[in-house]
Every structure is written in C-alpha cells, then in structure tokens.
Amino acid sequence: MDKINDPYDTFKTKISKYPIEQNHWQAFKEGTTIKQLKAGTCMIKAGDPVQHAYFCITGLFRLFYLLPDGREYNVAFTLEDDFATSYASMINGQPSPYSIEAMEDSIVIEIPYDLLQMLMDRSHMWERFVRVSVERLYTRKEERERELLYLPAIERYQAFLLKYPGLHQRIAQYHIASYIGISPVSLSRLLHPAEH
Structure with a gap:
C-alpha cells in the first residue's frame, strides 16, 4: 500500500492531538484490519452481533432502520474521519437494531471492541480519544432527536x-x-x- 495513502497514517493524523505511546500504537495496528467495501455493501446488518467499531478513512455510510412496512429510515451518516458502529450493541453484547451500509466505495479500519477496551485500560490518551468520539456521537443523536420533535x-x-x-x-x-x-x-x- 502506498505510504501516502496508508489508512493508518490518516488515522494517526486524526488522533495526533492525543500523544499515543509507540507500543500502544503498534498494538493498535497489529490488532486491527483494513477493509474495503463496495457501495451498497452492508458493513453491519440489523440483528448482527456487533464486536467492532469502524473508522471511515474514505467513503460514506448510512445508518438505517428497516421499518415493518418495508420503508428504510435513515438515522445518521458517517463520513471520512469518523466512526460508525452500533455503540450500545457493541458495549452491551446485543444484536444491532439497525444496519450500516456503504453509500460509496469505502475504506475503513475495523477495530475490535476488546482491543479498544484494552487500550483504554492501559492509556489515558486512548481513553480520552474514545470518550471524545462517543460524546460527539451522543451530542449529534440528542440534537437530531430535538430537531425531529421541535x-x-x-x-x-x-x-x-x-x-x-x-x-x-x-x-x-x-x-x-x-x-x-x-x-x-x-x-x-x-x-x-x-x-x-
């Protein structure tokens, strides 16, 4: 893979304000996987167990519910430099209530939840990075709920x-x-x- 387009370089640039120790960075690289998804591919399907978070390097995803009448209801979009997963399902070990589909050809880093937990336990910087990411997600969710209501x-x-x-x-x-x-x-x- 060309060094300029290395997904890990992109991710490291994104988290550069969190000084990660070299051994933790190496553990991250060794424990994660680069995945390429074609447009229209579901990265997570409703009902699937969720054991990974996905950092979007390039591309675009939608998070959507399939309603009983067959309609699809988009609840969020994930673009470059952001995370996509069902956080509640990943944390609680429950099946995902919604699907996550690539809307464009996309590249993600697949991060096992167990690895994230281990890194957060060992490093305040990883803990802070994940906390800020989750806070941003829930802020957006709250804003969206308010928008729909009012x-x-x-x-x-x-x-x-x-x-x-x-x-x-x-x-x-x-x-x-x-x-x-x-x-x-x-x-x-x-x-x-x-x-x-």
Whole structure:
C-alpha cells in the first residue's frame, strides 16, 4: 500500500492531538484490519452481533432502520474521519437494531471492541480519544432527536446541511428526506415550491 495513502497514517493524523505511546500504537495496528467495501455493501446488518467499531478513512455510510412496512429510515451518516458502529450493541453484547451500509466505495479500519477496551485500560490518551468520539456521537443523536420533535421540515433540512456540509451533493434526495422524516415528494415541494 502506498505510504501516502496508508489508512493508518490518516488515522494517526486524526488522533495526533492525543500523544499515543509507540507500543500502544503498534498494538493498535497489529490488532486491527483494513477493509474495503463496495457501495451498497452492508458493513453491519440489523440483528448482527456487533464486536467492532469502524473508522471511515474514505467513503460514506448510512445508518438505517428497516421499518415493518418495508420503508428504510435513515438515522445518521458517517463520513471520512469518523466512526460508525452500533455503540450500545457493541458495549452491551446485543444484536444491532439497525444496519450500516456503504453509500460509496469505502475504506475503513475495523477495530475490535476488546482491543479498544484494552487500550483504554492501559492509556489515558486512548481513553480520552474514545470518550471524545462517543460524546460527539451522543451530542449529534440528542440534537437530531430535538430537531425531529421541535423543528419544522425546512429547518430540519437546514440543520442537515449544517451538520453534514456538502453531503447533499453526494446522496440522493430520498435519503435526505428519510433522514429529516418526510417523504421525497414533500422534500421536493420544500426545495422547489414553484414547481408544485
């Protein structure tokens, strides 16, 4: 693998503000796996056990629920330099309630939960890095719940644009509609009122 495009270099740059000891970094590299996923591939399927976290080096993922009537409901997106997993399932040893699908050809670092636990036990820097990552995830989750409860659809769309800059150019409108909790037709009306 070309050194410039080495996923581990990308990850190390991302965590550079956390000075990780060399032996812990080596343990991380030896205990993780680089995975390439084609667009449309489910990295985690609803009902699967979850034993890994995934750091997105390149690409894009959506986290979605499959509703009883067959509709899919997007709850989050993961872009480059961020984590994707079902944290609650990974921690509690429960099956994932939702699926995580690659929306583009993607490269991730697959990190076993046992390895993360070991590194956090041995290093305050790893503990801090993981804590900050989880805090960011739950902040987003709380913001999204508030948006769905209190904001009208147009403001939910604007919040989506702020939270995921440029993503509207990478995904289909029906995925955005699903995320903000309206139909694709309703989103089209919001964005192009003169045409309706």
